[in-house]
Amino acid sequence: MFLTTPSLQLDPLWQLSADYAADPRSARLNLIIGVYRDENGDCPTMPSVRVAEGRLVERAPSKEYIGLSGNLEFNSAMTQLILGDEELVSRATTVQTVAGTGALRLLAELMSATGPHRTVYLGTPAYVNHPAILRAARLNVVEYPVSRNGTIDAEAVLRVANSARAGDLILLQGCCHNPTGLSMPGWLWDELADVMARKGVIPFIDQAYFGLGDGLEEDLEGMRRMLRVVPEAIIAVSASKAWGLYSERTGCAIVITRDGAQGDYARGVMEFVARADYSQPPAHGALVVAEILNDRALRAQWRAELEQMRSRLTHLRNELADELIALPNGDAFAGLREQRGMFLRLPFDSAQMDALREQYGTYGIPSGRLSLAGVPASRIPELATAIASVGARVDMATSR
Numbered sequence: 001m002f003l004t005t006p007s008l009q010l011d012p013l014w015q016l017s018a019d020y021a022a023d024p025r026s027a028r029l030n031l032i033i034g035v036y037r038d039e040n041g042d043c044p045t046m047p048s049v050r051v052a053e054g055r056l057v058e059r060a061p062s063k064e065y066i067g068l069s070g071n072l073e074f075n076s077a078m079t080q081l082i083l084g085d086e087e088l089v090s091r092a093t094t095v096q097t098v099a100g101t102g103a104l105r106l107l108a109e110l111m112s113a114t115g116p117h118r119t120v121y122l123g124t125p126a127y128v129n130h131p132a133i134l135r136a137a138r139l140n141v142v143e144y145p146v147s148r149n150g151t152i153d154a155e156a157v158l159r160v161a162n163s164a165r166a167g168d169l170i171l172l173q174g175c176c177h178n179p180t181g182l183s184m185p186g187w188l189w190d191e192l193a194d195v196m197a198r199k200g201v202i203p204f205i206d207q208a209y210f211g212l213g214d215g216l217e218e219d220l221e222g223m224r225r226m227l228r229v230v231p232e233a234i235i236a237v238s239a240s241k242a243w244g245l246y247s248e249r250t251g252c253a254i255v256i257t258r259d260g261a262q263g264d265y266a267r268g269v270m271e272f273v274a275r276a277d278y279s280q281p282p283a284h285g286a287l288v289v290a291e292i293l294n295d296r297a298l299r300a301q302w303r304a305e306l307e308q309m310r311s312r313l314t315h316l317r318n319e320l321a322d323e324l325i326a327l328p329n330g331d332a333f334a335g336l337r338e339q340r341g342m343f344l345r346l347p348f349d350s351a352q353m354d355a356l357r358e359q360y361g362t363y364g365i366p367s368g369r370l371s372l373a374g375v376p377a378s379r380i381p382e383l384a385t386a387i388a389s390v391g392a393r394v395d396m397a398t399s400r
Ligand SMILES: Cc1ncc(COP(=O)(O)O)c(C=O)c1O
Pocket: 034, 098, 099, 100, 101, 102, 127, 173, 178, 206, 207, 208, 238, 239, 240, 246, 250, 251
């Protein structure tokens, strides 16, 4: 017997990407996947990454196995960057992973191995891959609506925290929530931290878009405030977006524990899981990021490049909102200005997203998400016209 239960279903992203590749129309816009593109539609290597890669070519680091926890210099530099203060760093244990996805899976496995009956609360709409990753680690997933009227539903998040049991997890995106584009306000991080600390509920934080919302420090601030209050937390960090290292599969898993013994135990479990899966993470991306973060001038250059990407996204978003608001029915889209990061979430259902694709060659995903980072500025007016025509009777404030 071979391949007898073909019941698996891939998320819609990949089917749409295949449809896009097969679509012969010339003026199409591929806004399916969250990748930062320039005005020509290319996804260029960041200049700071090129400098680091040049140095690595010169130095020709050994290709020897790097160990189950990966590159220790990278782990240390990333932990300091993400946590930002020595007290938090002293409570952290970090393992290099196969990008953000690998970090999510490794941490989910850690949680499953150390608490088989845990529930993970997941706000919907969720990042398409979150449910699959959590379920693959055999965790019990409970979904709840996380946004209402185009904003984060704070009451819903707090209600979930109050109803969760000790040892349960709440999955929170650090900033620029995929797909809603919403970032949690500081006061909500604080209130949530108090409830979770009191109840022993563990934050499972996904940091994929730091630096692309309100600024690097600003995007990490809410999470850092929470971590100063809760005794334990797990954080999945992706280097894919902030360094443009999508294909290098670079990231890390950070575990915040009460004491060093718990940290050592967490590392042991993660190394055990990694050993039976991919054994050791790939070396190149972590070498690049460590080279950048550990060199003052190169780090400053990278920060400036990240800031440039962020301000271009803000500019594109505001341009689009301006164009839409000037069109008949455009007021319905005023809420787009409040969104942050790489994505744009339209108040569209899947039929309207089909219409956007079929009538205007604009490819997004059925939840209403478009990758703003893939729109050339010169095509904003055309995109606005397409959105306004498809959404002729949509009210942003009440539809989602
Ligand atoms: C919210 C979120 N988390 C994690 C990831 C995983 O990123 P990667 O595995 O490419 O680092 C993504 C990618 O789109 C994402 O949107």
